[in-house]
Amino acid sequence: MSTLTAEQLGGRAAIPPGPGRAQLVDPRRVRLLSFLFMGLAHVTVLKDRVRGIAFMLVELVFLVTLPTTLGMVGGLITLGEPQPHLPIRERPNSLFMMIDGVMILAVFAIFAAFYVVSVKSAAKLADEINTRGFPDAHQKRFSAVADRAFPVIGLAPTFVMIAFFVVVPLLFSALVAFTNYAAPGNIPPANTIDWVGLDNFRRLFGGNQLWGSAVARVFTWTIVWAFLATGTTYIGGMLMAVVLKNSRLRITPLFRAIFILPYAIPGVVSLLVWRNMLNGAFGTVNRTLAALGITDAAIPWLTDPNLARFTMVMINLWVGFPYFMLLITGTMTSIPAETIEAAKVDGATDWQIFRRIQMPQIVFQTMPLVIMSFAHNINNFGAVFFLTGGGPNVGDSVTTSAGATDIMVSWIFNLTVNLQQYHMASVLAIMIFLIIAPFAIYNFRRTKSYREGEI
Amino acid sequence: MATTSVTRSAQREIDVRRSVRNQRINSAAIVFVLVLVSIIVLWPIVHMVAAAFTPGQSIAQMPVVPFTAGLTTEHFTHLFNNTNYLLWFRNTFIIATSTALATLVLASLGAYVFSRFTFTFKKSFMMSLLILNVFPSFVGMVAIFVILLRIGGLDTLWGLVLVYLAGNLPFTTWMVKSYMDNVPRELDEAARIDGASSFRIWARIIVPVCKPILVFLGITSFVTPWMDFIFPRMVLRSPENQTIALGLFSFVTDRNNFFTTFAAGALIVAIPFIIFFVLTQKMLVSSLAGAAVKG
Incomplete structure (x- = not known):
């Protein structure tokens, strides 16, 4: 967590550390005491009772609950023995054992961090006392102590939320990949879950014909989809931005407002409208085509595997081009007008100006967002679920629940919500981790804090 | 010649x-x-x-x-008289408002601490914020379900708010922190010399100064719950706890198609969204472009 060191302001060097000055506390003794029991050094030598007692309480609570918590970790290892003779309510619930175990491991990690913090804080305090003497009564007032605790209080809620609702779930789902948590045989509380090692991975990557081919198909489509979805919306958005920019019509702002509509309408709404309109039997699209005399055949927009994939990309273009249009319009206005004027004076055509001056600038400036949009499309659950629902079915869909247009995340959703094949879903979640990790690193290295050496 | x-x-x-x-x-x-x-x-x-x-x-x-x-x-009278539309609307509004408020309070507090204080593990904490940012929170879906079951948050609105809040925090905290880094430190240091406590500085100086980014993030965290589907579907079970997105979806399932009712309901939600986006398109352009340039 954090030491209680508030930001120090000027006046630090009030008493310079004279070379012959006697040490008020012995740093080695402080270190020994602080290692021995959390907060011991604070209470005894450093005379910082409030903080010391707080630290000691933390360790005390930890030690008192240790038998229980160790039992929980044990539960994580065994996951409980099946006891079919007991009524369901009294049987060991492997799921709770697992989540409790993971949470306790997180608590252990937090405790270890506390220990490090307390030792470091003791050393720092000893150092301060040796250079500036013991703090006076003014700094020991309750309000001053409370103020120094501000960083801890301010950060604690965020820390707890992230630890238990982001980190623990990620760890848990990684662990589920090594168990047999799945319907019908292993669903708590009626039955227990067991560790199965790498069985699920073997089944998905080559061991089982059906699952293996489904993984390969869904993985390929996820990547192809992300490329197509990002590429089409980017090119479409750039085209519309350039057209709007070059339009000399007086009603151009009206067109711009119209083009923003797909971005403004919530995705669920527009995708569900499209889904209904594209219905093969009675959708508006096919009936319109028939009325116009173009074709009478019911075109299976969402029920033919390849056509459904194509439709998905096209509808995503409809939904997604305004984002890049807005973005690129913004970047184009940031290109200095003089540059373009100069090019015009030199006799450059509109096309040349666009190709040689505007486009390189746009691409350079928007590249980070294109990359993040690619990562977003890999996980674009809505585009699949609301439009096609993952369908149409292909050969292995009955067993694996992966349809022709399913991408990894929508497949995970099907596996957990419909089929309760949690173990397989977790293997896929790990795969998504691996795909997304480069983007995480990229995003990380791009930040100002990283470039300026802050982290 | x-x-x-x-x-x-x-x-x-x-x-x-x-x-x-x-x-x-x-x-x-x-x-x-x-x-x-x-x-x-x-x-x-x-x-x-x-x-x-x-x-x-x-x-x-x-x-x-x-x-x-x-x-x-x-269809509109049917929507208000014979379906739970108003209830869905109320639920979604409660969820969206509490999520946005809680996110802003926690993110601005956390960002203030990150931007102005030094402490052990600060670097590793900031790094994990950034990295967690990229992973979609629903990969941990099963675990979130079990945790909510464990703390009695299943099928409650506050359970869903907790899930959204945790999902928002890494990103929003980071955004506010980056904004705050550009605010001159002299502002709050002057107040500190005058004897203001950290909490007071946060409430009276930091929050007002960071208003632009807080408004932006408040709007984004308010908007998301209106149309999110995965988590409400997982967390909320009983009919009186549904949200707008769940309700609208239930009108156009494969089994029964009430497209006209769906359209009426969707129109009511979509109109505020559309007005807002069309009115703020200038601001949208500049904030999007700003994000592109600054990173």
Whole structure:
């Protein structure tokens, strides 16, 4: 967590550390005491009772609950023995054992961090006392102590939320990949879950014909989809931005407002409208085509595997081009007008100006967002679920629940919500981790804090 | 000499004419593209609006040319009298407001601590914020379900708020922190010398100064719950706890198609969104471009 060191302001060097000055506390003794029991050094030598007692309480609570918590970790290892003779309510619930175990491991990690913090804080305090003497009564007032605790209080809620609702779930789902948590045989509380090692991975990557081919198909489509979805919306958005920019019509702002509509309408709404309109039997699209005399055949927009994939990309273009249009319009206005004027004076055509001056600038400036949009499309659950629902079915869909247009995340959703094949879903979640990790690193290295050496 | 100048001026005239003609072709092409794209963009939207006012029930009964099969407001009265629409609206509003408020308070507190204090593990904590940012929170879906089951948060609105809040925090905290780093430290240091406590500085100086980014993030965290589907579907079970997105989806499942009711309900939610986006498009452009440039 954090030491209680508030930001120090000027006046630090009030008493310079004279070379012959006697040490008020012995740093080695402080270190020994602080290692021995959390907060011991604070209470005894450093005379910082409030903080010391707080630290000691933390360790005390930890030690008192240790038998229980160790039992929980044990539960994580065994996951409980099946006891079919007991009524369901009294049987060991492997799921709770697992989540409790993971949470306790997180608590252990937090405790270890506390220990490090307390030792470091003791050393720092000893150092301060040796250079500036013991703090006076003014700094020991309750309000001053409370103020120094501000960083801890301010950060604690965020820390707890992230630890238990982001980190623990990620760890848990990684662990589920090594168990047999799945319907019908292993669903708590009626039955227990067991560790199965790498069985699920073997089944998905080559061991089982059906699952293996489904993984390969869904993985390929996820990547192809992300490329197509990002590429089409980017090119479409750039085209519309350039057209709007070059339009000399007086009603151009009206067109711009119209083009923003797909971005403004919530995705669920527009995708569900499209889904209904594209219905093969009675959708508006096919009936319109028939009325116009173009074709009478019911075109299976969402029920033919390849056509459904194509439709998905096209509808995503409809939904997604305004984002890049807005973005690129913004970047184009940031290109200095003089540059373009100069090019015009030199006799450059509109096309040349666009190709040689505007486009390189746009691409350079928007590249980070294109990359993040690619990562977003890999996980674009809505585009699949609301439009096609993952369908149409292909050969292995009955067993694996992966349809022709399913991408990894929508497949995970099907596996957990419909089929309760949690173990397989977790293997896929790990795969998504691996795909997304480069983007995480990229995003990380791009930040100002990283470039300026802050982290 | 004379002849070359004559040919030159003739050449120039041809150039001008050609460029005028090119420009006309260009303008015509531009108008064509603009009109075509507008039609494609507007077509489903007009159909949706029309369906909300057309008698009938399913998409099959909707006319090919919108607004040609009579007008009615019965879908709206049906929506308010015979479905839980108002309840869904209220639930979603509660969820969205609490999520946005809680996110802003926690993110601005956390960002203040990150930006102005030094402490052990600060670097590792900041790094994990950044990395967690990228992973979609629903990969941990099963675990979140079990944790909520464990703390009694299943099928409650606050359980869903907790899930959204945790999902928002890494990103929003980081955004506010980056904004705060650019706020001169002298502002809060002056207050500190005057004897203000950290909490007071946060409430009286930091939050007002960071208002632009807080408003932006407040809006984004308010908007997301309106149309999110995965988590409400997982967390909320009972009919009285549904949200707008779940309710709308239930109108157009494969089994029963109440497209007109769906369209009426969707229209009510979509209109505020549309007005907001069209009005703020200038701001949107600059904030999007800002994100692109600054990173």
